[in-house]
Structures are given as structure tokens and as C-alpha cells.
Amino acid sequence: MSTAALEFWFDFASNYCYPAVMRVEALAAAQDVVVHWRPFLLGPVFRAMGRGEAPLFEHPAKGRYVWRDMERRCRLHGLPFRRPSVFPRRALLPMRIATLGVGQAWMGAFCRRAMHAAFALDREIDEDGAMRELLGDLGLPADRLIAAATDAGNKSALRARTDQALARGIFGAPMLLVGGEMFWGDDRLEEAVAWAARGGDDAGAS
Amino acid sequence: MSTAALEFWFDFASNYCYPAVMRVEALAAAQDVVVHWRPFLLGPVFRAMGRGEAPLFEHPAKGRYVWRDMERRCRLHGLPFRRPSVFPRRALLPMRIATLGVGQAWMGAFCRRAMHAAFALDREIDEDGAMRELLGDLGLPADRLIAAATDAGNKSALRARTDQALARGIFGAPMLLVGGEMFWGDDRLEEAVAWAARGGDDAGAS
Numbered sequence: 453m454s455t456a457a458l459e460f461w462f463d464f465a466s467n468y469c470y471p472a473v474m475r476v477e478a479l480a481a482a483q484d485v486v487v488h489w490r491p492f493l494l495g496p497v498f499r500a501m502g503r504g505e506a507p508l509f510e511h512p513a514k515g516r517y518v519w520r521d522m523e524r525r526c527r528l529h530g531l532p533f534r535r536p537s538v539f540p541r542r543a544l545l546p547m548r549i550a551t552l553g554v555g556q557a558w559m560g561a562f563c564r565r566a567m568h569a570a571f572a573l574d575r576e577i578d579e580d581g582a583m584r585e586l587l588g589d590l591g592l593p594a595d596r597l598i599a600a601a602t603d604a605g606n607k608s609a610l611r612a613r614t615d616q617a618l619a620r621g622i623f624g625a626p627m628l629l630v631g632g633e634m635f636w637g638d639d640r641l642e643e644a645v646a647w648a649a650r651g652g653d654d655a656g657a658s
Numbered sequence: 659m660s661t662a663a664l665e666f667w668f669d670f671a672s673n674y675c676y677p678a679v680m681r682v683e684a685l686a687a688a689q690d691v692v693v694h695w696r697p698f699l700l701g702p703v704f705r706a707m708g709r710g711e712a713p714l715f716e717h718p719a720k721g722r723y724v725w726r727d728m729e730r731r732c733r734l735h736g737l738p739f740r741r742p743s744v745f746p747r748r749a750l751l752p753m754r755i756a757t758l759g760v761g762q763a764w765m766g767a768f769c770r771r772a773m774h775a776a777f778a779l780d781r782e783i784d785e786d787g788a789m790r791e792l793l794g795d796l797g798l799p800a801d802r803l804i805a806a807a808t809d810a811g812n813k814s815a816l817r818a819r820t821d822q823a824l825a826r827g828i829f830g831a832p833m834l835l836v837g838g839e840m841f842w843g844d845d846r847l848e849e850a851v852a853w854a855a856r857g858g859d860d861a862g863a864s
Contacts, residue, residue, distance in 0.1 A: 477854070501717050516827070520841070524849070623717055624720070634726070635727075636727070
């Protein structure tokens with residue numbers, strides 16, 4: 453029985469988290485790697501680092517590049533993509549629901565639907581109505597989950613997770629952790645999963 | 659006869675240019691793509707963008723990550739790597755020699771040796787002695803080339819190339835251009851070469 457696992461740190465507000473959220477469970481499952489979802493807020497991390505709220509987009513030429521790169525990468529991965537009309541898009545409510553969903557069977561499907569809404573359909577996701585519809589589509593008790601997500605204890609769980617991200621040196625998203633090893637970005641997903649599957653640095657050499 | 663080509667914009671001072679310089683010609687040749695070398699100075703580009711001289715390393719956690727990523731990526735590519743004791747390392751003289759080498763048969767071999775010295779051997783490369791030895795090893799007239807490289811006309815050719823980089827929206831390195839399409843980073847090398855080989859976006863669909 454395999455116990456290979458990776459931690460997947462993400463924020464729905466991050467553009468490169470879109471392809472990573474859509475891909476991570478399927479990639480990991482193919483190599484018997486378990487995904488531990490780690491929703492955290494990227495905004496406070498950027499602020500603690502003295503960066504703006506969307507550092508990739510501070511320089512116009514780089515911002516144009518990132519959107520073009522998103523188009524190309526999504527096409528490579530067979531993912532629909534529509535450039536968001538608002539960026540970064542607020543995602544606090546879905547992030548709180550995701551905090552509630554850690555360890556639940558519906559977590560992966562919820563995260564993929566939230567990201568699909570934001571980056572394929574260009575919809576707002578930080579809204580009760582949008583979340584109620586999305587949770588309902590998954591056959592989940594939307595009202596109860598939204599109430600639990602906005603409960604003080606769950607809010608502080610998300611803040612605590614964000615503090616933990618900072619304490620562990622996480623500086624961006626998506627960030628994949630395998631033990632003490634960090635892999636940053638959708639384009640390191642395959643490498644991180646392979647690392648987890650072979651149980652670290654040298655295990656693959658045998 | 660294929661006329662597929664890509665422009666490879668690079669600076670020896672950039673860490674991610676190391677694996678890219680080592681790999682680009684072999685990858686491109688395997689798909690009948692011609693590499694046009696485009697040496698430019700990243701420092702003035704960063705300054706024009708209001709960034710520091712080594713933006714990847716401004717935040718300690720991110721800096722640590724980048725070196726670890728370099729170790730892992732170089733190992734994946736079978737490239738020796740030693741973390742430079744000085745970074746960024748000055749590279750003006752080799753960049754001037756590379757400016758002279760554009761279109762010359764020795765360009766690829768020269769670039770790979772300069773990068774090997776900096777990132778595999780942890781050697782200074784912005785020195786007459788180091789360049790004389792390296793050019794000599796390639797069977798080239800070192801004294802004549804160094805004199806030509808530091809000639810006013812060649813110096814201004816490198817400055818002009820750097821201005822051209824800015825004008826074309828280049829914000830980092832390595833940057834690969836295929837027509838108007840930009841690909842940034844060693845981890846986009848395969849994608850850029852494939853794009854060039856199939857002559858653009860949709861040609862591959864046929």
C-alpha cells in the first residue's frame with residue numbers, strides 16, 4: 453500500500469493555480485500519490501513579502517506575456533480558458549468553503565468547479581449565489597456549508613493556514629510540498645508528483 | 659528545406675539561462691529549427707522596469723527555492739551544477755564576445771563553455787584571462803577576438819541589442835521568440851522549439 457503524498461497549496465485567485473487545480477488529482481492518482489489540499493490566501497503572503505497584490509502583472513509586458521502563456525498552456529493541457537475580465541478576482545468565500553472541504557470527498561470536484569467558473573467562464577466566484585449554485589450542482593447542502601464556511605472558527609482556520617504558509621517559506625502559488633521539498637508553479641506539477649511517487653530524491657535510482 | 663527558426667535571447671549572468679544555453683541548439687536541431695542567438699544585457703532591462711539587479715533573489719525564501727530548483731532541473735537534464743559563490747556574476751566581456759559571435763560557427767560552443775565555467779565550475783568569466791583560455795580551447799584567436807569584442811562598435815552593438823530587447827517587450831531571460839510569440843524560461847524551451855518546428859499556432863493541427 454502506497455503512502456506517497458504531496459501537499460498542494462493554492463488560492464483560487466491565482467491564475468496559474470487554475471491549470472494546476474484542474475490537473476493535480478488526476479496526475480497524482482496515476483502514480484498512486486495522495487493529494488493533501490492546502491487552501492491559503494496568497495494576498496497576505498504577498499503583502500508580508502512587500503509585494504503588490506498581483507506581482508506577475510505589475511509590468512505591462514510581463515502581464516501580457518502571462519495571459520498569452522496561460523492561453524497556450526491551457527490549450528496544451530486541453531483546458532478551456534477565458535481571460536478573466538477582472539483580475540485578481542476575489543475568492544474569499546470559495547476559499548473558506550475549500551478550507552471546510554479539506555479531507556472531504558467533495559474537495560477536488562469543488563475546487564475544479566470553482567476554478568472552471570473563474571477561468572473558463574469568467575464568472576465571479578466570491579458570491580453567495582454563485583457558491584450556492586455550484587455546491588447544489590455537486591449535490592451538497594449549500595446553505596449549511598456556506599454558514600459553516602463563514603463561521604468564525606473556519607475563518608480563523610484559513611488565516612492560520614495562511615500563517616503556516618508564510619512560516620514554511622511559501623512565496624507563491626501553486627506550491628507543491630513533498631516533505632521538505634518545494635515545487636512552485638503549474639509547470640512543476642509533473643516533477644512534484646514524480647518526486648512524491650518515488651519517495652524522494654534518491655529512491656528512484658534503485 | 660526547413661526555414662523554421664527561433665530567436666534565443668539570453669544573458670550569461672542569468673541562472674536559468676544556464677540550462678537553456680546548454681540545451682537549446684540540440685533541442686532545436688532535433689526538429690530542424692535554426693537558433694538565432696540574441697545576447698543582450700538583462701541588467702538594463704531590469705533597471706528600466708524598476709526592478710533590482712536579481713529580482714528572483716530579493717526575497718530569501720524565493721532565492722533559496724530558485725537554487726534548489728536549479729539543482730533539481732539541472733539533474734533532470736543531466737547537467738552539472740554548482741551554486742555560484744557570487745551572484746549575479748559579472749559577464750560583460752563574455753557578453754561582448756557573444757555579440758561578436760552571432761552568426762559565427764563557434765557561437766554555440768562558446769556560449770556553452772562560458773555557462774559551464776560560471777554555473778558548473780563556479781568560475782569568474784568577466785576576465786581577460788578566463789576568456790583567453792576559453793577561446794584558446796576552442797582553437798580561436800583569443801587576442802584578436804577580445805580586442806574586437808571591446809571595440810567601440812561592438813560595445814554599442816550590445817547596447818543596441820539591449821535597447822531592442824526592451825522595445826520588443828522582453829522582461830526576463832531566457833526569452834525565446836518565434837515570430838511575435840514569446841516563450842519565457844528554460845522550462846518553455848521544448849514548447850518554443852515545437853512551436854517553431856510546426857510554423858506557428860495552427861499548423862500542427864493538419
